[in-house]
Amino acid sequence: MISLDKAVIAHFKHGQLTFEILVEPEAAYAKKKGEHISLDNMIASRDVFSDSGRGLRANETDINKVFGTNNFEKIVDKIIKDGEIQLTTEHKKKMQEERTKQIINLIARNAVDPRTHAPHPATRIEKALEEARIHVDPFKSAQEQLDSALKAIKTILPIKLETVRIAVKIPADNAPRVYGFVKEHKMIKEEWGSDGSLLAMVELPAGLQGDFFDKLNKLTQGNNETKVTERL
DSSP: OOOGGGOEEEEEEETTEEEEEEEOHHHHHHHHTTOOOOGGGTBSOSOOEEEGGGTEEOOHHHHHHHHSOOOHHHHHHHHHHHSEEOOOHHHHHHHHHHHHHHHHHHHHHHEEBTTTTBOOOHHHHHHHHHHHTOOOOTTSOHHHHHHHHHHHHTTTSOOEEOEEEEEEEEOTTTHHHHHHHHHTSEEEEEEEOTTSOEEEEEEEEGGGHHHHHHHHHHHHTTOOEEEEEEEO
16 A cells, blocks of 8 residues: 555545545546556555544445445445545645656657757757646656647757667677676567677667666677667
């Protein structure tokens, strides 16, 4: 279960009766959208309250009458689906800041300057988002907001989504040790030479190619061959 300091109130009203549970807001909103969320990753307590602020638990008879069950998980589903999730202004601001960081990281990973094919630094992307004054929805995923964010900053920053395919050749003495790292990425082609060397073609977001080369050089002490063969 989550800690109480991360929880907000989700409540459901039926006539004069109110039923409240304590939930993690992002998980609860994901649940409300139909995503599968583990109960323990969403709730701070296995209690149903009539007034959580005063610590008053709901009457079992009222729960059974309104929800038709005393099964806690089914009650949670109903409250999340048909009730409301309360957020303080401060909590909403924190969620919005976190979602903005996720959008910035997503753009930095997947987009490049089309003139140089190099990724933009996160600070440059952040400044462009601020200048574009885009509204970041804390309840939508970063992926859902990627296209609108890119569209908003294209007039400020030359940028485009790009995927690269990289041909990799690893000599036999390093190939077994490096294979696991290479396979962590999308491998388009894999071939082992008669001398034990590894020939591979990997596909990854253009913004990650610098990290890929750095890690590969570190693992092989620079003893490798790479070439960007395609930009998609």
